[in-house]
Amino acid sequence: MGILDQNIDYDRPVKLADGIFWVGFADLEGRLQCNPYLIVDGDEAILIDGGSRPDFSTVMRKVLQTGVSPKQISHLIYQHYDPDLCGSIPNLESLIDSADLRIISHAENNPFIRHYSVRSELMCIDGLERKLTLRSGRTLRFFRTPYAHSAGSFITYDETSGILFTSDLFGSSGAFSDWRLFADFDHKCLACEAAWPERPDEPCEDIGTPCPWSGMHYFHRKVMPGNRHLRHAMAVIKSIGATMVAPQHGSILYRVEDIDAAIERLQGMEDIGIDGIADAALVSG
Structure with missing residues (x-):
């Protein structure tokens, strides 16, 4: 099943x-x-x-x-x-x-x-x-992800199940009337290269529901300190090779292709935290 x-x-x-x-x-x-x-x-x-x-x-x-x-x-x-x-x-x-x-x-x-x-x-x-x-010998491994978003942040990997518990990383916010525990990405979403919608609850013309990447982008842009911190965390996660990602907010990613696509999207963000504010300030100045 x-x-x-x-x-x-x-x-x-x-x-x-x-x-x-x-x-x-x-x-x-x-x-x-x-x-x-x-x-x-x-x-x-x-x-x-x-x-x-x-x-x-x-x-x-x-x-x-x-x-x-x-x-x-x-x-x-x-x-x-x-x-x-x-x-x-x-x-x-x-x-x-x-x-x-x-x-x-x-x-x-x-x-x-x-x-x-x-x-x-x-x-x-x-x-x-x-x-x-x-006591059974089962091992949970901890991986540091500093400043993603606190200095002491880390993630937990269960070797037995292949599940990675990522706390705020891969979190999402918005559109909670459509929330589901397990993310069910449309294949169009995995290949999508469109710009991020302005609002996390804004419907996507291609799939007819709010863009799943938009909620994730909105959350990380508000919660994470900057681009460098998030990219480092994604590099750590990529090296683990988890088969499921269970964040503390939003939905669980249960397919490897979804996890890989999310890592790529998060690594490519340019407006996280202070970097987004700084860029906006430069543009307005």
Whole structure:
């Protein structure tokens, strides 16, 4: 059965691969879709970018629906320090209620994460040699993507499934009335060389729906600091060879050809962050 053949119920956890679930909140009325992910490996569970405080009840309900009890969660991974990822840390710690719970991030992130009233031990991916080996032997590998968008940003690769959890990278915003968990790119979109539409919700004449690249472009232009930072991150991702990309915002890329096309589009952007502002200032001056 293909990944799109399952009957997707956004009110329940959605299986991405054996032992991997989307446990997010389908906010079809908002502008910023958030996607926490759960890895279940035997009697051990890992929560990645666990979500905001308002979304906590939804995320935890879906965790429980997978059959996982809070006590099974051994690690919380936070790939940067924003509140849409980290806001629910106190709620999670309270419910998990384990002295053995560990929070994994990067040393550049941890001083900020402490401000969420963290009680658990904070660990740095560098101190772990950029990998986490679960009790079964399954390995998660961490790759630095500095300043994409924070100094301590990183991404997480599950060797078993081939899924790469990319946090803000490959994120998208806008047109959430048409949001779907799995991106379903039209083949015309993969070969498209048209200029970016001005608005992420502007329909494309060729496919009749909003341009999928436009939402991705809009998001990265607003969130990432500059062209160089984004290109470096894309080079890191290209070297990994993931078979699925699971971002914290927007939709999951589940086909290699979609991932390759997105990398190429993101590498080619020229107006990211300060570079876009600087260019605009030069033009107006």
